[in-house]
Amino acid sequence: MSLDLDDIREAFRYFDSWEDKYRFVIDTGKSLPTMPEAARIPENIVRGCQSQVWLVTHQRDGKLTFDIDSDAHIVRGLIAIVLAAYQNQHASDILSFDMDALFDELNLIKHLSPTRGNGLRSMVARIRHEAKQAA
Amino acid sequence: MNAANLAMREDFPILKRSANGHPLVYLDNAATTQKPQQVIDTLADYYARYNANVHRAVHALADEATQAFEGAREKVRAFIGAAHTQEIIFTRGTTEGINLVAASLTSRIGANDEILITELEHHSNIVPWQMLCERSGATLKACHVTSTGELDIDDFHEKLSRRTKLVAFGHVSNALGTVNPVDELIHAAHKHDAWVLIDGAQAVQHVPVDVQALDCDFYAFSGHKMFGPTGIGVLYGRLELLDALPPWQGGGEMIEHVTIERTTYNQLPYRFEAGTPNIAGAIGLGAAIDYLNGLPRPELLADEQALVALTISRLKQLPGVRLIGDPAERLSVVSFLIDDCHPHDIGTLLDQQGVAVRTGHHCAMPLMQRLEIPGTIRASFSLYNSGQDVERLVAGVEKAIDFV
Numbered sequence: 001m002s003l004d005l006d007d008i009r010e011a012f013r014y015f016d017s018w019e020d021k022y023r024f025v026i027d028t029g030k031s032l033p034t035m036p037e038a039a040r041i042p043e044n045i046v047r048g049c050q051s052q053v054w055l056v057t058h059q060r061d062g063k064l065t066f067d068i069d070s071d072a073h074i075v076r077g078l079i080a081i082v083l084a085a086y087q088n089q090h091a092s093d094i095l096s097f098d099m100d101a102l103f104d105e106l107n108l109i110k111h112l113s114p115t116r117g118n119g120l121r122s123m124v125a126r127i128r129h130e131a132k133q134a135a
Numbered sequence: 136m137n138a139a140n141l142a143m144r145e146d147f148p149i150l151k152r153s154a155n156g157h158p159l160v161y162l163d164n165a166a167t168t169q170k171p172q173q174v175i176d177t178l179a180d181y182y183a184r185y186n187a188n189v190h191r192a193v194h195a196l197a198d199e200a201t202q203a204f205e206g207a208r209e210k211v212r213a214f215i216g217a218a219h220t221q222e223i224i225f226t227r228g229t230t231e232g233i234n235l236v237a238a239s240l241t242s243r244i245g246a247n248d249e250i251l252i253t254e255l256e257h258h259s260n261i262v263p264w265q266m267l268c269e270r271s272g273a274t275l276k277a278c279h280v281t282s283t284g285e286l287d288i289d290d291f292h293e294k295l296s297r298r299t300k301l302v303a304f305g306h307v308s309n310a311l312g313t314v315n316p317v318d319e320l321i322h323a324a325h326k327h328d329a330w331v332l333i334d335g336a337q338a339v340q341h342v343p344v345d346v347q348a349l350d351c352d353f354y355a356f357s358g359h360k361m362f363g364p365t366g367i368g369v370l371y372g373r374l375e376l377l378d379a380l381p382p383w384q385g386g387g388e389m390i391e392h393v394t395i396e397r398t399t400y401n402q403l404p405y406r407f408e409a410g411t412p413n414i415a416g417a418i419g420l421g422a423a424i425d426y427l428n429g430l431p432r433p434e435l436l437a438d439e440q441a442l443v444a445l446t447i448s449r450l451k452q453l454p455g456v457r458l459i460g461d462p463a464e465r466l467s468v469v470s471f472l473i474d475d476c477h478p479h480d481i482g483t484l485l486d487q488q489g490v491a492v493r494t495g496h497h498c499a500m501p502l503m504q505r506l507e508i509p510g511t512i513r514a515s516f517s518l519y520n521s522g523q524d525v526e527r528l529v530a531g532v533e534k535a536i537d538f539v
């Protein structure tokens with residue numbers, strides 16, 4: 001199941017407590033497909049400080065798809081949001097998408113901050129790097 | 136909460152702020168403690184009234200600054216029961232103190248020597264010794280930790296030998312709160328003629344330390360973990376030993392005479408304090424010591440210990456909570472995990488509720504490897520924490536469990 005960016009934006013518009021927001025993030029994370037153990041290898045690790053993030057990129061018909069997983073629930077939810085923007089897109093669309101603006105809008109920007117050791121920022125950087133190589 | 140504890144809280148302006156819309160509950164005291172108004176004022180006063188470089192003074196300001204700076208050194212000496220002020224070296228913190236010893240010992244350690252540490256250590260009491268071993272060819276050994284998070288004392292004795300040149304261990308573990316049997320370890324090390332360095336980073340804010348009674352050779356700690364400023368710390372070293380060691384950094388302050396060909400070094404402690412020191416930091420640390428000396432410390436510590444015990448018993452009642460470490464003697468720290476949850480999730484959800492804890496490996500990755508866990512959620516208490524802080528933590532954890 002993949003999440004639509006508009007659905008996310010719509011959902012966040014109606015959250016009036018942090019509880020609703022984080023429940024949504026955590027539940028969304030639960031719907032993210034888990035990566036097989038065999039793919040959770042050191043080469044696929046995105047360097048983050050605390051939670052582990054694994055990333056594998058595929059290219060098909062000029063589009064990029066990603067398998068991403070984490071060992072933390074909230075990070076998985078944030079990954080699902082990131083993927084709503086990046087999954088199965090052309091490299092040029094990935095590069096032109098403003099992830100900071102999205103997280104700002106959703107009031108989740110602190111999770112993209114370099115001071116939070118959750119690996120999310122490195123993950124976004126890694127995806128953009130792969131998109132640059134593919135472009 | 137008793138009166139002493141309540142009165143003490145009033146001294147810490149930051150404890151009145153909120154975080155994420157909730158009154159702040161600060162339980163990250165092992166990382167750094169908050170600062171009382173007395174320390175904050177001392178720093179401001181130094182910069183507002185008598186900021187000057189220290190030593191070699193020919194003007195009034197420099198004289199005042201030097202007196203305050205050296206006065207702080209004397210306060211530190213008395214605070215840890217050292218015999219001489221020359222034994223007190225100002226550093227940036229615990230980390231720099233340990234690196235100083237490791238660097239200065241380079242010429243005294245050979246390829247057949249061993250250095251003994253433990254699996255409980257903070258990285259800053261591991262990596263400098265690894266680096267020293269790389270330079271000298273010496274071997275690094277580490278005493279095992281049991282499943283309760285205590286040192287395996289038999290293993291410690293087994294790993295001590297005539298080759299052991301230096302033994303380094305923490306007074307109190309920052310990851311689990313384990314209080315090590317320092318007297319026994321020091322005694323055993325000295326029987327083998329090994330030097331002993333104690334990482335006191337997690338001890339000084341909680342318990343009185345007397346380096347002469349301990350009979351250790353080096354004791355390192357950080358000002359910011361005992362209500363003082365960041366960027367200042369102390370290395371205590373036994374006089375005869377310090378006297379025999381070469382300096383580790385060269386520059387101003389540490390010299391007696393310099394020609395292009397050679398330099399003779401200044402006396403202790405200046406020989407180990409190259410460059411302009413952290414003057415404000417040292418004076419601020421002195422103020423923190425004055426502050427601590429003015430507190431009913433035994434009473435406050437008993438209170439803090441009661442909070443730690445309460446936290447443990449309350450957390451045990453929650454579903455899926457697994458306490459990490461069960462040391463017979465513990466200070467300040469409660470480390471735990473929640474089943475099927477990453478520590479980072481719980482930390483994030485606690486943060487949303489205004490409760491500041493730390494999650495992760497706590498700079499003790501070998502310990503996490505030994506315990507086969509990715510990290511922990513760590514609540515660490517200080518003398519100013521209250522029973523209400525415990526309630527907020529426990530309620531926060533309960534809510535977080537319900538979320539995930």
Ligand SMILES: Cc1ncc(COP(=O)(O)O)c(C=O)c1O
Nearest residue numbers: 228229230257259309334336357
């Ligand atoms: C046990 C222990 N040793 C050493 C350190 C390092 O202290 P600092 O970063 O102040 O040098 C810490 C601080 O986290 C600690 O808890």
